[in-house]
Amino acid sequence: MEALNIILLLFMIVCAVAVAATRNLLAAVITFMAQGLAMSVVWILLQSPDLAITEAAVGAGVSSILMFAALKKIHAIREKGEAEDDEKAEE
Amino acid sequence: MMKKQKNDRFASFLDWLENGGNALDEEMQDALREEEPEAPGKQKREKKKKSSDKTADIAKKPRKAYADSWWYRLLAFAVAAALIWLLMEAVDRMPRFGAADTLMDSELTEFYVEHTKEETGAMNIVTGIILNYRGFDTLGETHVLFIAVCTVLLMLSIYGEQDEKKRLAQGALERYFEPHHDVILQSAARLLTPLILIFGLYIIANGHLSPGGGFSGGAVLGAGLILYQNAFEYRKIEKFFTYKTFKWVSVCSLLFYSLAKGYHFFTGANHLDSHISIGTPGNILSGGLLLPLNFVVGCVVACTMYALFTMFRKGEF
Amino acid sequence: MLEYLRQAVFAFLLLAGLFIQVTAVIGVNRFRFSVNRLHPAGMADTLGLLLMALAAVVYAGFSPVTLKILLIVALFWITSPVCSHLIARLVRETDEKHFEAEAKEWKP
Numbered sequence: 001m002e003a004l005n006i007i008l009l010l011f012m013i014v015c016a017v018a019v020a021a022t023r024n025l026l027a028a029v030i031t032f033m034a035q036g037l038a039m040s041v042v043w044i045l046l047q048s049p050d051l052a053i054t055e056a057a058v059g060a061g062v063s064s065i066l067m068f069a070a071l072k073k074i075h076a077i078r079e080k081g082e083a084e085d086d087e088k089a090e091e
Numbered sequence: 092m093m094k095k096q097k098n099d100r101f102a103s104f105l106d107w108l109e110n111g112g113n114a115l116d117e118e119m120q121d122a123l124r125e126e127e128p129e130a131p132g133k134q135k136r137e138k139k140k141k142s143s144d145k146t147a148d149i150a151k152k153p154r155k156a157y158a159d160s161w162w163y164r165l166l167a168f169a170v171a172a173a174l175i176w177l178l179m180e181a182v183d184r185m186p187r188f189g190a191a192d193t194l195m196d197s198e199l200t201e202f203y204v205e206h207t208k209e210e211t212g213a214m215n216i217v218t219g220i221i222l223n224y225r226g227f228d229t230l231g232e233t234h235v236l237f238i239a240v241c242t243v244l245l246m247l248s249i250y251g252e253q254d255e256k257k258r259l260a261q262g263a264l265e266r267y268f269e270p271h272h273d274v275i276l277q278s279a280a281r282l283l284t285p286l287i288l289i290f291g292l293y294i295i296a297n298g299h300l301s302p303g304g305g306f307s308g309g310a311v312l313g314a315g316l317i318l319y320q321n322a323f324e325y326r327k328i329e330k331f332f333t334y335k336t337f338k339w340v341s342v343c344s345l346l347f348y349s350l351a352k353g354y355h356f357f358t359g360a361n362h363l364d365s366h367i368s369i370g371t372p373g374n375i376l377s378g379g380l381l382l383p384l385n386f387v388v389g390c391v392v393a394c395t396m397y398a399l400f401t402m403f404r405k406g407e408f
Numbered sequence: 409m410l411e412y413l414r415q416a417v418f419a420f421l422l423l424a425g426l427f428i429q430v431t432a433v434i435g436v437n438r439f440r441f442s443v444n445r446l447h448p449a450g451m452a453d454t455l456g457l458l459l460m461a462l463a464a465v466v467y468a469g470f471s472p473v474t475l476k477i478l479l480i481v482a483l484f485w486i487t488s489p490v491c492s493h494l495i496a497r498l499v500r501e502t503d504e505k506h507f508e509a510e511a512k513e514w515k516p
Binding site: 054065 | 217403
């Protein structure tokens with residue numbers, strides 16, 4: 001059980017760093033989702049199922065859906081033409 | 092044209108984020124807006140990278156010199172280091188995790204473990220604490236959710252004041268790639284939505300007996316509603332869930348919570364009998380106010396989740 | 409004897425499930441296009457999960473919890489193919505360039 005704890009915590013740290021480091025917003029949200037899922041397993045291992053249910057429903061489910069909707073709203077998830085423009089601008 | 096305007100709005104918002112409120116005054120914004128037709132389809136943030144762009148230079152210059160100076164970086168580093176040191180110190184002084192004497196140190200923990208069941212009638216101590224002992228905290232949290240929806244409504248209704256036709260066209264454009272009329276998704280949603288809703292209600296109704304409660308159950312309910320809305324058209328969900336429903340359910344729930352909790356605290360603080368029986372702990376109809384309060388919190392959370400999603404998606408309710 | 413048999417079945421199911429999950433992870437990392445990646449990912453969510461859930465059932469013995477585990481498997485079997493279908497549909501509708509390249513590359 002100790003090993004599982006350590007693996008989950010390391011995974012969470014890696015995910016948290018990746019969320020801050022990545023420049024792709026969509027990838028950041030998905031990584032955040034994975035971090036929330038690992039967090040809910042950690043809550044179960046810490047014997048607090050209340051928080052685990054809430055974390056799984058809110059952290060990994062609804063909040064990331066809301067973030068996807070927000071990304072769509074501010075056009076951070078690019079449409080077809082825009083992505084090509086972006087690549088040209090970066091060159 | 093419509094899309095360009097959206098980009099324009101977005102770019103000015105980004106400018107505001109990057110440069111603060113004062114850096115871009117009205118004239119500059121107008122100047123930027125006038126230049127838009129020359130480079131269609133591109134956002135101004137990209138344009139600002141080119142040094143040849145005059146207005147962007149003016150907007151960027153003072154901030155850039157400020158942010159690149161050595162003392163600014165040193166200050167930022169010092170603030171970050173101080174914050175990290177503070178947090179590390181705080182973590183270091185917390186009771187050691189899993190140590191044998193941690194529980195004994197805290198009288199409050201002991202009190203909760205011993206008295207929650209007989210005083211509140213909740214088998215699940217967490218629910219007993221958050222809805223009975225700390226009822227006002229939960230009231231505040233529920234209101235925070237409601238205020239969040241109100242804020243989003245205010246922010247997004249800037250779009251709503253535009254031309255009615257334009258707004259509708261915008262919504263149609265955004266919903267173009269939505270998987271409506273997808274038979275596979277619709278069959279799955281028809282099968283799954285009732286299950287999800289029943290599971291959410293189960294979590295809420297069993298909040299005082301088993302792990303769960305208003306917040307988690309409400310989030311599950313909201314997720315089920317979002318799934319249903321994604322699979323079917325808005326028209327179908329608007330048969331039973333509109334802005335009016337949201338308004339009435341949220342306001343009535345918050346009002347009931349406030350009144351019930353206020354009555355409970357008033358009688359309790361004055362040593363009066365509140366006439367709310369606790370019942371036998373372990374039954375589904377027990378715990379006094381816990382069950383209705385759980386339901387009320389669940390309703391507010393579900394409405395909030397669905398309302399936020401709908402407003403981001405559609406721009407209105 | 410029966411105990412050994414039970415443990416052997418448990419070990420076989422668990423190893424088979426793990427093998428499929430590992431294969432899926434390698435596949436997701438190795439394939440280049442999103443539609444190709446759906447194939448190993450969907451496999452992990454359905455077959456791998458079923459084998460590992462059956463391993464858990466055999467290890468813990470039959471009880472009411474068994475029904476819950478099988479319910480989880482059933483829910484995954486409903487949702488995972490739908491997710492794969494939606495992703496594939498989205499790729500087809502939005503990412504025409506990649507889809508064409510993919511079709512060219514995988515033509516026999």
